[in-house]
Amino acid sequence: MEDAMRVPISLVDLRTKRGFNRIVKKFQSNWPGSSPITQYNAHQILSEGFGYSDFHALQKSATSDTSVIDPPSPDRVRDNLYTAIHVFCRSKRIVGIDATGVSRLVNILPLQELLAFQAPDHVIAKAITLPSTPTLPPHPDLSEVIQGTIHNINSRVSETLEHEASARPGHFISSAEFQRAWEGTLREGSLRDQCLFMLAASGLRCHELRLCTGLAPSRALDGFELQVTADKTRNQPTRMFIHPGVAAHLEAYMAKEKISPGDFLFPSSRDRSVAMSQHQVNRVLARYFGEPKVSPPLRGVAAIRRSAALLARKSGS
Known part of the structure; x- marks a missing residue:
């Protein structure tokens, strides 16, 4: 998969109780299947959803500076995760997990825990000094x-x-x-x-x-x-x-x-x-x-x- 479709992973993200591992924990605790999902399978599914062939490839790509690569949008990442879960369920012949359950799981994953989706300090400081962005108008009925x-x-x-x-x-x-x-x-x-x-x-x-x-x-x-x-x-x-x-x-x-x-x-x-x-x-x-x-x-x-x-x-x- 092209680098543009990959979520850049930081070495910090792979530390205990940091970015990637927090997402893994959320993924496992909210898995919609009747049987728990193993950490190994959670690693594989998330890695594929983030654009890597497997967890080993994700680990090898980890870098100390994720700012040099623009990540895909969160919407695209969630789409990829949705697909990765369905591919996994088909390959393992898992039944009883519907589209609603998969969608709910994908939507609650805290992607913002990854450094790639966090604004650098200078961007945050700049944002504080700028006028606030106009708010979105109310949704129509x-x-x-x-x-x-x-x-x-x-x-x-x-x-x-x-x-x-x-x-x-x-x-x-x-x-x-x-x-x-x-x-x-x-x-x-x-x-x-x-x-x-x-x-x-x-x-x-x-x-x-x-x-x-x-x-x-x-x-x-x-x-x-x-x-x-x-x-x-x-x-x-x-x-x-x-x-x-x-x-x-x-x-x-x-x-x-x-x-x-x-x-x-x-x-x-x-x-x-x-x-x-x-x-x-x-x-x-x-x-x-x-x-x-x-x-x-x-x-x-x-x-x-x-x-x-x-x-x-x-x-x-």
């Missing part, structure tokens, strides 16, 4: 987010969904399930995950989410518009309506991740020049629909946008 589907999904399609829901209600996410998933995303999700959720609930298709680039939302009547690629074969752009609160969080996310106009808005955790795959997008969102016990087939972008459109139509009727 879910009812506001899903109003985007009224603009982004054809009214005839929305009417068809209403008839389908009457005949097959189990094919849609309920209002209560949607709300619980949204609250879980706000509570446990990163800014990236929250933006993915809001765009899916605004009516964007999976390929539109994947191929979004870092063009800032532009102001439109009653909200904002986001330019997306609507045609998978000709890359023909179109404009999708989003709530002002969604636009504000997208802009904050782009600034935080240093996403430029030509960059993918949601890049792969392994390579910024490649968009997240459909599987990766659906996997991120599925984490938050697991807790309200939403049926697995309904945890992807397609079901989310359809259900959001139905809820928006009902609320406006």
Whole structure:
């Protein structure tokens, strides 16, 4: 794996009760399986999630100065850890661990214990003397987010969904399930995950989410518009309506991740020049629909946008 995808490990991180070992302890004590996980396996999983072939490779790479290598973002590291856990469970034929349990474990790991994710003293001192960063505006209500589907999904399609829901209600996410998933995303999700959720609930298709680039939302009547690629074969752009609160969080996310106009808005955790795959997008969102016990087939972008459109139509009727 390229160095850019590795979390630089300091010699200090490997000391007893320091960075890496604190994460190992948290990992073991919160393992979601019915049987405890050994320290050896915890070392291997975390090492792979941090971008190394195994714990031995991580130890060999440890350096006295981690500042010379920029670490990947915490979001990418957590994505890699999520994958490493699933690979381990498959290889050991471990059952009984669902996506929600894995997501909860990954999200509580204290990555900030590693020196690579701690600001150097001079950066901290500089930050103290600067004006405080403007705070992120409050998250929009879910009812506001899903109003985007009224603009982004054809009214005839929305009417068809209403008839389908009457005949097959189990094919849609309920209002209560949607709300619980949204609250879980706000509570446990990163800014990236929250933006993915809001765009899916605004009516964007999976390929539109994947191929979004870092063009800032532009102001439109009653909200904002986001330019997306609507045609998978000709890359023909179109404009999708989003709530002002969604636009504000997208802009904050782009600034935080240093996403430029030509960059993918949601890049792969392994390579910024490649968009997240459909599987990766659906996997991120599925984490938050697991807790309200939403049926697995309904945890992807397609079901989310359809259900959001139905809820928006009902609320406006």
